[in-house]
Every structure is written in structure tokens, then in C-alpha cells.
Amino acid sequence: MANIHQKDFPVIFELSKEGRTGYSLPELDVPEADLSEGLEESYIRTSEPDLPEVSELQMMRHYTALSKRNHGVDSGFYPLGSCTMKYNPKINEDVARFEGFSHIHPYQDEDTVQGALELMYDLQTSLAEITGMAEVTLQPAAGAHGEWTGLMMIRAFHEANGDTKRTKVIVPDSAHGTNPASATVAGFEAVTVKSDERGLVDLEDLKKVVGEDTAALMLTNPNTLGLFEEHILEMAEIVHEAGGKLYYDGANLNAILGYARPGDMGFDVVHLNLHKTFTGPHGGGGPGSGPVGVTEELKPFLPKPILAKKDGKYSFDHDRPQSIGRVKPYYGNFGINVRAYTYIRTMGPDGLKQVSEYAVLNANYMMRRLQEEYDLPFKQHCKHEFVLSGKKQKKLGVRTLDIAKRLLDFGYHPPTIYFPLIVEEALMIEPTETETKETLDEFVDAMIQISQEAKEDPEVVQEAPHTTVVKRLDETMAARKPVLRYIKEKG
Amino acid sequence: MAKYRYLPMTEDDKQAMLKTIGIDSTEELFEDIPEKVRFRGKLNIKDAKSEPELRKELQEMADKNIHTKSHVSFLGAGVYDHYIPAVVDHVISRSEFYTAYTPYQPEISQGELQAIFEFQTMICELTGMEVANSSMYDGGTALAEAVNLSAGQTRKKKVIVSKTTHPESLEVIQTYAKGPGIEIVEIAHQNGVTDLEALKEALDEDTAAVVIQYPNFFGQIEPLKEVKSIVSDYKKTMMIVSSNPLALGYLTPPGEFGADIVVGDTQVFGIPAQYGGPHCGYFATTKKLMRKVPGRLVGQTTDEEGRRGFVLTLQAREQHIRRDKATSNICSNQALNALASSVAMTALGKKGLKEMAVMNMHKARYAKAKLEEAGFTIAYNGPFFNEFVIQLNQPVKEVNQKLLNKGMIGGYDLGRADSRLENHMLVAVTELRTKAEIDQFVKELGDIHG
Numbered sequence: 054m055a056n057i058h059q060k061d062f063p064v065i066f067e068l069s070k071e072g073r074t075g076y077s078l079p080e081l082d083v084p085e086a087d088l089s090e091g092l093e094e095s096y097i098r099t100s101e102p103d104l105p106e107v108s109e110l111q112m113m114r115h116y117t118a119l120s121k122r123n124h125g126v127d128s129g130f131y132p133l134g135s136c137t138m139k140y141n142p143k144i145n146e147d148v149a150r151f152e153g154f155s156h157i158h159p160y161q162d163e164d165t166v167q168g169a170l171e172l173m174y175d176l177q178t179s180l181a182e183i184t185g186m187a188e189v190t191l192q193p194a195a196g197a198h199g200e201w202t203g204l205m206m207i208r209a210f211h212e213a214n215g216d217t218k219r220t221k222v223i224v225p226d227s228a229h230g231t232n233p234a235s236a237t238v239a240g241f242e243a244v245t246v247k248s249d250e251r252g253l254v255d256l257e258d259l260k261k262v263v264g265e266d267t268a269a270l271m272l273t274n275p276n277t278l279g280l281f282e283e284h285i286l287e288m289a290e291i292v293h294e295a296g297g298k299l300y301y302d303g304a305n306l307n308a309i310l311g312y313a314r315p316g317d318m319g320f321d322v323v324h325l326n327l328h329k330t331f332t333g334p335h336g337g338g339g340p341g342s343g344p345v346g347v348t349e350e351l352k353p354f355l356p357k358p359i360l361a362k363k364d365g366k367y368s369f370d371h372d373r374p375q376s377i378g379r380v381k382p383y384y385g386n387f388g389i390n391v392r393a394y395t396y397i398r399t400m401g402p403d404g405l406k407q408v409s410e411y412a413v414l415n416a417n418y419m420m421r422r423l424q425e426e427y428d429l430p431f432k433q434h435c436k437h438e439f440v441l442s443g444k445k446q447k448k449l450g451v452r453t454l455d456i457a458k459r460l461l462d463f464g465y466h467p468p469t470i471y472f473p474l475i476v477e478e479a480l481m482i483e484p485t486e487t488e489t490k491e492t493l494d495e496f497v498d499a500m501i502q503i504s505q506e507a508k509e510d511p512e513v514v515q516e517a518p519h520t521t522v523v524k525r526l527d528e529t530m531a532a533r534k535p536v537l538r539y540i541k542e543k544g
Numbered sequence: 545m546a547k548y549r550y551l552p553m554t555e556d557d558k559q560a561m562l563k564t565i566g567i568d569s570t571e572e573l574f575e576d577i578p579e580k581v582r583f584r585g586k587l588n589i590k591d592a593k594s595e596p597e598l599r600k601e602l603q604e605m606a607d608k609n610i611h612t613k614s615h616v617s618f619l620g621a622g623v624y625d626h627y628i629p630a631v632v633d634h635v636i637s638r639s640e641f642y643t644a645y646t647p648y649q650p651e652i653s654q655g656e657l658q659a660i661f662e663f664q665t666m667i668c669e670l671t672g673m674e675v676a677n678s679s680m681y682d683g684g685t686a687l688a689e690a691v692n693l694s695a696g697q698t699r700k701k702k703v704i705v706s707k708t709t710h711p712e713s714l715e716v717i718q719t720y721a722k723g724p725g726i727e728i729v730e731i732a733h734q735n736g737v738t739d740l741e742a743l744k745e746a747l748d749e750d751t752a753a754v755v756i757q758y759p760n761f762f763g764q765i766e767p768l769k770e771v772k773s774i775v776s777d778y779k780k781t782m783m784i785v786s787s788n789p790l791a792l793g794y795l796t797p798p799g800e801f802g803a804d805i806v807v808g809d810t811q812v813f814g815i816p817a818q819y820g821g822p823h824c825g826y827f828a829t830t831k832k833l834m835r836k837v838p839g840r841l842v843g844q845t846t847d848e849e850g851r852r853g854f855v856l857t858l859q860a861r862e863q864h865i866r867r868d869k870a871t872s873n874i875c876s877n878q879a880l881n882a883l884a885s886s887v888a889m890t891a892l893g894k895k896g897l898k899e900m901a902v903m904n905m906h907k908a909r910y911a912k913a914k915l916e917e918a919g920f921t922i923a924y925n926g927p928f929f930n931e932f933v934i935q936l937n938q939p940v941k942e943v944n945q946k947l948l949n950k951g952m953i954g955g956y957d958l959g960r961a962d963s964r965l966e967n968h969m970l971v972a973v974t975e976l977r978t979k980a981e982i983d984q985f986v987k988e989l990g991d992i993h994g
Contacts, residue, residue, distance in 0.1 A: 065890055076896040078975060088906070088909075117638065125642065126643035127643045136645050142550060152611050154606045157609050158817045169605075205722065230875075233867040238724075239723045313582055335646070337883065341876035343876075399550075402586050402591065405589075413574070490554075524848040
């Protein structure tokens with residue numbers, strides 16, 4: 054092996070040299086005090102934290118170079134299913150940086166932040182209307198946090214009715230992993246309901262799993278296969294008759310804005326991912342925002358405090374005896390909520406409906422163009438996303454992982470792969486409404502070319518990617534001998 | 545027809561696409577939604593606004609708020625007004641970072657993965673711990689996850705939390721504890737620090753962990769060494785420490801006192817207050833607990849040609865693999881804010897971070913001495929970081945209203961969370977407060993006090 058270190062991209066610590074400075078603090082303008090006063094010596098740090106010492110330009114070059122080693126929506130098409138990688142509007146970023154939003158402190162007197170509270174109130178009211186729910190809290194920080202919040206409320210509701218035997222939460226086998234995980238964190242046992250041959254929840258199986266121990270059914274609609282659960286009203290009836298509640302995972306709301314509302318479908322609790330449907334950027338993994346909406350019946354259990362409007366003035370109501378309590382310090386990810394609000398105000402009711410119309414149109418168009426080359430397990434119209442199977446290509450020795458890696462050579466972020474779990478070699482594609490037909494066509498052409506390559510020259514796919522800054526990485530070694538922090542080489 | 549600048553669909557494109565699908569109108573794509581649940585009205589939300597109109601309206605909304613750049617602030621209590629180097633916002637405004645998803649495809653996500661790896665390293669350095677994850681929502685939820693981890697790991701159902709912990713973190717712990725059924729035992733404080741006798745009494749074989757904040761909510765530096773020695777009587781019981789990472793520029797890190805888990809919030813590094821979120825939780829622990837950590841971890845590896853690279857690793861802990869058996873349900877975290885904090889920590893470097901911590905301490909001590917000179921009683925007199933508690937002769941809310949008229953945002957009203965601390969104000973003094981501002985604050989407070 055050649056001297057690999059020459060090729061290694063440096064970590065910031067390797068650029069460090071003693072004596073360089075990247076900061077600028079004012080001179081101390083007060084008399085120095087004896088800091089050790091009253092403090093035992095062992096509490097004064099002797100080991101220096103080994104942080105880098107670099108100049109401002111070095112820093113800028115380092116992070117700029119890192120950014121070039123990263124693919125975002127602004128870099129190119131990002132059809133990552135279930136993640137709604139739509140364009141992140143720039144005005145949102147500007148507005149979130151207005152000093153009156155970015156530099157307000159959560160413990161300022163409510164009278165001094167009426168503008169912020171007005172925004173939050175208008176946002177929660179708009180989200181309640183969009184989802185058809187009675188009230189919305191903006192406190193949860195992300196989708197999974199919202200799921201757990203919602204389940205805790207359902208738990209509190211059952212407990213308030215003395216109904217303590219409801220220990221189970223039902224999730225479809227196609228559900229996001231966060232659903233069963235949230236059920237566990239909320240103290241429930243997750244049980245699975247099967248999908249039928251059309252990719253929808255199997256009603257007969259649902260009837261079997263539902264019972265006196267059912268706390269809730271968690272559902273994504275359209276589901277993770279991108280299919281609308283047509284029998285939603287029957288399902289709601291089955292669950293409600295058994296005394297359970299219906300939970301809506303809002304990850305896929307982008308498909309139905311202005312076309313249908315979870316509240317009208319019989320859902321009792323809804324969480325939204327403002328960083329998906331409502332353009333809060335994903336930030337490389339976060340921060341998100343996961344507001345939760347509820348029906349009238351569940352309102353008393355909302356996390357406290359609740360933002361209320363009275364005589365034209367906004368204030369927090371902390372006096373909520375049945376509340377599940379706080380799920381997060383302060384009032385949620387306000388900065389992300391500002392972005393989502395800006396987006397909703399940019400689009401309005403007609404614009405939001407067009408969002409879903411085109412998100413769904415784009416997905417169906419791609420699906421029909423791809424169905425000849427790739428196996429399409431579920432034939433009906435899809436909503437905002439669809440799932441292909443790479444099983445035809447697998448027979449040729451080309452796996453879905455290979456197809457995903459080959460797409461990198463074309464400059465695309467690949468679709469979500471190997472999810473949902475019920476589709477063999479799954480490729481889950483979500484184009485979103487913000488992409489042009491040209492982009493969709495180019496991507497489809499690339500997918501078709503890769504399928505041809507699988508037949509004629511499989512190695513080019515199997516050995517992909519060929520053009521990225523690193524080739525396939527050894528994930529087994531990473532897990533077997535974890536190196537989770539930089540350690541300076543000796544010598 | 546294109547009214548919306550984010551929607552590129554043209555009528556021609558639409559017709560061509562409908563034809564390929566084999567339908568006449570997009571309505572057909574929504575026919576699987578039962579008529580009974582079809583929404584046929586128009587959403588009752590405000591109509592769309594043009595970019596300039598909306599910018600103006602939202603600017604006016606923002607301008608209704610008083611903020612820490614329009615007024616001189618002595619408010620902290622977990623959220624602080626610190627120096628944010630200009631580079632921070634320039635880096636996190638690079639859209640390759642902020643428009644990316646979680647780095648599931650490492651070959652085109654090396655930038656984000658490496659940035660997280662660097663963040664993990666910096667957190668380990670500051671806390672004195674062996675392992676740090678890629679971030680949590682915030683300090684409060686990180687602490688609650690630590691509590692839940694300790695109960696799962698030790699198979700014990702009781703956790704002791706000092707009342708000197710941030711009151712809202714304490715509330716979040718209470719909510720999180722209901723799921724696994726953990727009993728949270730709160731212990732009182734004496735002179736602003738954890739009552740060690742009460743701690744000894746509360747500790748027993750069933751205790752999964754003891755939670756201490758260092759420096760604590762009142763700014764006081766808790767005696768971690770003594771706490772550890774008390775906790776050590778019970779072999780399995782963990783010590784969980786919540787720490788303001790800036791203070792660790794001066795204070796001995798919790799890792800060196802034998803903490804099992806250290807959490808906190810990196811808002812102090814490059815993240816504006818923004819009404820309490822998004823901030824950035826960190827979660828650091830020992831190698832022993834590495835496979836129990838919630839959330840994402842980035843690890844170093846090599847590619848097929850031997851080049852160093854980074855990947856998400858030990859994913860068998862996580863919800864997308866383990867589903868109901870995962871160590872946590874967390875999925876989205878605070879990656880972009882972790883990047884902001886990394887940039888701020890890089891800018892400060894080892895010298896600047898210490899200098900900033902020390903400057904906070906000097907300024908806070910100056911303010912405290914001046915207030916004492918002016919006749920104010922300081923509630924707790926132990927060693928402290930950049931916050932301290934003063935007693936007032938009237939409600940804090942009223943005092944703050946008067947300070948506001950003088951262009952100042954006063955300290956935190958401790959009576960909010962504890963009625964025994966009515967008329968007590970928690971004063972935060974960061975490196976951004978000048979001597980002149982502190983002097984004026986003391987003068988105004990003196991005038992109000994009479």
C-alpha cells in the first residue's frame with residue numbers, strides 16, 4: 054500500500070500549530086479576581102483540552118473543503134424516500150436570522166417577545182387547520198420526539214380513565230423504525246400488524262391484533278410504500294371500537310396537503326416533521342421540529358406550557374394539571390419554526406395544495422417511467438413516493454446497494470435503500486415537487502442505464518462509486534474496532 | 545401560471561407527465577382517498593405573500609421583540625449571550641451542509657461525517673470522557689436520556705436528582721422517566737449546592753444514578769469529588785453530570801472525577817439563544833457504555849484504497865435497525881448546531897476557550913463585588929462560574945420591568961420555579977458585558993432597590 058497519509062484529507066487537529074489564533078476577545082476591563090477563592094485546587098483544570106489552534110482563513114478553508122465533500126439539495130437531486138428533500142428557501146434562512154428572532158431569550162418577559170409569540174401562535178393555528186386537529190404544541194424537537202410525546206399523551210389519557218391495561222402499540226410492518234422505538238421509550242410494547250398484497254394494512258390481521266390491551270395504532274398515511282391507506286375509516290373504527298387511539302406519523306404529509314387531513318380521517322394525535330414538509334432544512338441530520346396536534350378530547354394532556362391568546366395578547370399557560378409535563382426545556386425549536394412559518398406564508402392555501410399535487414404527479418411520472426426496467430411490487434397510483442425492488446438486478450449479481458453507489462457517479466444522492474423492510478432489495482424514491490421534469494428525466498435515464506449496465510457490464514456497478522472523494526468504506530471495521538475520536542499520532 | 549417560485553411545473557410538462565402516466569388529470573391520482581375524508585374546502589390559513597411583502601411583515605414581527613442585541617442582558621439560567629465568531633454563520637450557511645440529510649451515504653457525505661467526528665473529539669477533550677455522540681436535541685433531553693440509560697444499564701429503578709439541576713431539565717427528566725417507570729428522587733440544596741447528607745440518606749442499593757449539574761443552576765460549583773466518593777459506596781450506581789462546557793475551560797472536567805455520563809448543551813459555543821431552540825445537546829460517556837449511547841456515532845475507517853474516511857457506526861443501537869429494541873428513539877439530532885459549535889470551539893482553540901471561561905469568571909466576580917458594595921445580599925457564597933444569586937426587596941418581575949425601561953434585561957426570576965426563592969434573582973455575567981454595563985446595572989439596581 055502506498056503512503057496513505059499523503060492522500061488523507063486532514064482533520065482540523067492536524068492543521069493546528071501552537072501560537073495561532075482564530076478568535077478575538079476584548080481585553081479584560083475589570084480588575085482580576087482571585088478565581089481560586091473558595092475553590093479546592095483539584096477543581097481547577099490542569100489538563101488542557103486539546104482543541105485546534107488555527108487562523109481564521111485556515112478554518113474557512115477547512116470547512117469549505119469539508120462542505121465540498123458533502124452533497125446537499127442545493128448540490129443536486131436528492132430523491133431520498135421518506136425524507137422529503139425539497140428545496141430549502143433562502144428567505145427562511147434570512148428571516149430566522151433577524152435579530153428579533155435569533156437573539157431573544159426564553160426567559161424574557163412575555164411582554165417583550167409578543168412578536169415571537171404571535172408567530173408561534175399563528176403557526177400552531179395554521180398547522181391545526183392543515184391537519185384538522187383541535188390544538189397543536191410546538192414543543193417537540195423532532196419527529197421521533199413528537200411520536201413519543203403523542204404516545205405519552207395517549208398513555209396519560211388511558212390512565213386518566215383508569216384504563217391501565219392498555220400496554221400495546223400496534224405498528225405496521227412497513228412503519229418507520231422510530232415508531233416501535235418511540236413506543237418502547239413511552240413504556241409500551243410494540244406489536245406488528247401485517248401488510249396485505251397491495252401494500253396496505255391487512256384489515257383481518259388488524260382485527261386480530263387489536264384488543265383490550267391496545268393503547269394505539271401508529272400509522273403513516275400515505276404509508277412508507279407511498280400508498281394511501283384506503284381503508285383508513287374502517288381501521289379507525291376497529292381501533293376506536295376497541296378503545297384504542299389512532300396516531301398519525303406526519304412524515305409523509307407532503308402528499309396530501311389540502312387534499313385530506315388526518316383529523317378528518319379519525320386520527321387522535323398527529324405529529325409533523327417541519328423539516329420535511331415545511332422546508333426547515335435537514336442540516337445534515339438536524340435540528341428538526343416535531344409539533345404535535347390533538348383532538349379536543351386529548352387537549353388536557355398536551356405538554357405544558359400551552360401558548361394562548363387572550364384579548365390580543367399572547368401568553369403561556371402553565372396551569373395544566375393533566376399535562377404530561379415538559380418534553381423539552383423552553384418552547385421548542387423556535388428557529389426551525391420560524392422557517393416553517395415563513396414557508397407556509399409564502400405558499401398560502403393554494404400553494405400548499407399545489408405542493409402535494411406536483412409532489413404526487415412527479416412521483417407517479419417517475420414510477421411509470423421506471424416500472425419496465427425495475428420491478429414494481431405495488432401497481433396502483435402512488436402518492437409522493439414509491440418503492441421499487443431491485444430483485445431483477447439482484448439475479449444478475451447487482452444489489453440495490455450497488456445501484457445506489459452507482460448513482461453517486463451520476464451526481465445524485467441515491468434513494469432510501471432496504472426500506473421498507475417488507476420489500477426485497479427496496480429502492481424508495483421521493484422526488485418532491487421542487488424538481489423540474491428535466492431533472493426527473495435525467496435521473497430516470499441514469500437508473501435505466503444502470504439497469505442496462507447490470508446486464509452488460511455488472512462490474513462497473515458492483516465496483517461503484519468511481520468518482521467520489523473516497524471509495525466504498527469499510528463499515529465492518531468501523532464497527533468492530535470503533536475509532537470515535539481523533540487521537541494524535543505519537544512522535 | 546407559475547405563481548410559486550419553488551414549483552417549477554409548467555403546463556406543458558404537466559400534460560406530458562399525465563400522458564406518460566396514462567391519465568387526464570392529477571385528480572385521478574387522489575382517487576384512492578375515500579370521498580368521506582377528502583378535503584374539498586380551502587385551508588383556512590393566510591393567503592400567500594410575495595417575497596418583499598412577507599419579508600417586510602416578518603421583519604416588523606421580529607422588531608416587536610426586545611432582544612439581547614437591543615438591550616444589555618444579564619439573563620442566563622441555561623441560555624447565554626456569548627461571543628459568536630463571524631466564521632460560524634458563514635460555515636453553517638454553506639448549503640452543502642445545511643441542505644443535506646443525515647449522512648447515510650458516506651461517499652458523498654464525508655464533509656458532514658468528518659465534521660461530526662471532529663465535534664465528538666472536541667466534546668471528549670472538554671469533558672474528559674472517552675466517547676461522545678454526534679449530538680442530542682438539547683441539554684435537557686440529553687440529561688433525561690442519560691437517566692433512562694442508567695436505569696436500563698443497572699436494572700435499577702430509582703434515580704436521585706439534585707434540586708440544583710436546571711428546573712426545566714428536571715421537568716423533562718420527570719416526563720421521560722414515566723415510560724420506563726423510573727422513580728425520580730429529588731434532593732434539596734443547602735447554601736446553593738447539593739446537600740450531601742441528604743444525598744447519603746437517599747442513596748441505596750436500588751439507585752441507578754445520581755444526577756448533579758456542574759456548575760449548577762445557581763452558578764455554584766458542586767463538589768463533584770465528594771459526590772463521587774459518596775456514590776462509589778454503591779458499586780453499580782452511576783454518576784451523571786450535566787455541565788456547561790464553557791465552564792470546563794477552567795474547571796476540572798467531570799471525566800476526571802469519575803463521571804459515567806456527562807451531558808450538557810453547547811449553545812455557549814456559536815449558537816444564538818433564538819428563544820430557547822434549536823440549541824445542541826452533547827452526550828459523553830465511557831467506552832464501557834459505548835454500545836448503549838443514544839443517537840448517532842461517527843467512526844473512522846478506510847476505503848477500498850486505504851484512504852481515511854468516516855461512517856455512521858455501531859448502528860445496531862439505533863431505531864432504524866433495532867426498532868423497538870433500540871437504545872433510544874432519537875433520529876434527527878442537532879447536526880448543524882453541532883457544526884456551529886465545532887466551528888466556535890475551533891475558533892477559540894485551547895487558549896481562547898480558557899480565556900473566555902476565565903473572563904466570564906472575572907466579570908461575574910466584579911459584578912458580584914460591586915453589588916455587595918451597593919448593599920445587596922448575595923444568597924450563596926460558594927465558588928461559582930459566571931452566575932450568582934442576589935436577594936431583592938421586591939418581586940424580580942417588577943425589578944426587571946424597571947430595568948427594561950433603562951435598556952436592560954435583568955436576571956432570571958428564581959421564584960418562577962421555587963416559591964421559597966421569591967425576590968431572588970439569578971444574575972449571569974458573560975464576557976460580552978463591559979465594565980461600564982456592569983456598573984450601570986449595579987447603579988440601576990441600587991436605585992430600584994432604594
